[in-house]
Amino acid sequence: MTKPKPDRPSGVTMRDVAARLGVSAMTVSRAIRGDSGIAEPTRLRVLAEVEALGYRRNDLARQFRTGSAHELVGLVVTNLANPFYSQLAVGVEEVATRHGVGVLVASTNGELDRERELVMDMAGRRIAGLIVVPASNDHGHLDPAGLEGAPVVLAATPPRGIDVDCVFVDDFNGTYEACRQLIGRGHERIGFLGLPASLWTGSERYRGYAAAMEDAGLAVDEQYVSRHRGDISLAEEATRRMLALPAPPTALITANNRNTVGALRILRHSPNPVALAGFDDIELADLLQLPLSVVAYDAADVGREAARLLFGRIEDTGVTKVGRQQVIIPTRVIDYPRPERG
């Protein structure tokens, strides 16, 4: 007849509060929830006792009883240390906080298996919903149908093969404009340091680059194109290789902030100047002594919009059932001209 022994004593419960007041647990419950059907004096007496005893409602029990963890959403990104994702996370958090909901954050390190594990785990926790920046173009495991029905919103990438809302950046046009600007400045041999074609951002940003080249009557030369994962060291290597070509590019487009940083490190020591346009803004870009322009956008907004869509689904009581939604975050090219010497 010994009670199950939780590792930590479970503490004061509603019944304890109720007992000390000679009322029922329901009365305490009502007072705490702010339920209307309770006399004001009773409510105050209960709240006072709650305070006195240091009682705190067990949300675990409540959420369990209610049927789902309405107060928790999941956020799965590739790497929280990348400023893009940490800003995105801030945006998500901002909106979630407004809804009184917590954010369970996890990084996949770009590994699909890890992503699978994480979303499964979150579904097991009965989170209210899930925002995912997919690590690949394989989205089968992100279908709400397999995740206890938890709504899913993809960020930075539109869904493939599943029917969920998404928010992504205007990758194509952003890159197109950046490239067009370089062309407008007289560049003809423009290199591209990109992400794998298997990633949405990889293919879209490449498309933008290629389209701008083509529209200007310039050929895309494969030796000026490198498509690798977004590591600084890989970007450095690719930049080095391109600079060593017989006719090196006079300008580079980098497909994300990691590539931009890698390219900058190498270009810094290049004897002849190479113009650089990179996707993603970079802090302190204004202080670098290099001709640089960036495709900027509000990363926090990606998170905010994703969260907005997600809460739309979570709170959708099944009546409206709008179709798949898609939000595209605009970009703008920012020019950080090389300052005058002195």
Place this chain on the structure above:
Amino acid sequence: MTKPKPDRPSGVTMRDVAARLGVSAMTVSRAIRGDSGIAEPTRLRVLAEVEALGYRRNDLARQFRTGSAHELVGLVVTNLANPFYSQLAVGVEEVATRHGVGVLVASTNGELDRERELVMDMAGRRIAGLIVVPASNDHGHLDPAGLEGAPVVLAATPPRGIDVDCVFVDDFNGTYEACRQLIGRGHERIGFLGLPASLWTGSERYRGYAAAMEDAGLAVDEQYVSRHRGDISLAEEATRRMLALPAPPTALITANNRNTVGALRILRHSPNPVALAGFDDIELADLLQLPLSVVAYDAADVGREAARLLFGRIEDTGVTKVGRQQVIIPTRVIDYPRPERG
């Protein structure tokens, strides 16, 4: 007699799986938990059915039954968008993942009230433990005693008035060394752009600066000291003010990355060069054309160590009860010399 109606259907339960197999729910439970007392063929039959039905254990129910959310720790920082905190978060996540535990992340924006709300909320969720980067020197609400006994570890700041483990950076020595280096290079009028004295980092880093000055026989002149919150704009303003002094400083120490960025923005346009040494490393510092040194340390390590301490407490079954632990993360000064022109 209608069942309570959860907003989302709660889905397949253990009983459903059991029913289809003609066994009891306990058998399913045992199979899923990998409990030993179960026949191998039974186990396999159960797991197959689980797979077939797409059943996923309801962790909410399990954690509730078990008494606490063993699989969730909280992380409260001031602002996740600051690279220091996002790296710290990555470190925490890394260790938590190894323990099969999720991380609930939230930002306080430096507001004490928000911090209070957040830790209360997390305690209500019966999280297994809590890592906090305090927004102020008021730590009363971070006492585990008031948080359902959840262990707490402070990061970046040692506790005041409560008895919990902590991890912080060697703020004093880091700043001391950076300042000594500037002095060694002949600087005598060295300014300090810092954080409020009410913050641990604010006072310690100032102490390091002041001690280095004093040890070198240099006076600390109040007009060369500004102690404000760590905003870029405030740092810019303070830098501008100091440069406008009749005898402006020839070097500056900045107490965190936000101050460093602010100072850099202004120094960039200063006619006479001002040396800068800043606490916190900065990405691309190597590419700035300014004489800069930084006090660097591994921010992810702060998170890792904090998580390590936390899990030590969580898994401490009450037998060992070691005293308060304290980990100090070492710093090193990195020099980014102004490169040669060309």
Place this chain on the structure above:
DNA sequence: CTGTTAGCGCCTTCAT
């Protein structure tokens, strides 16, 4: 307005 009843899904305990 307040109390009683019952049960969410799972796991501990004890019985078989």
Place this chain on the structure above:
DNA sequence: ATGAAGGCGCTAACAG
């Protein structure tokens, strides 16, 4: 090796 009973803390539904 498996099953039956019971309850974690809370709240929906109904009763008074």
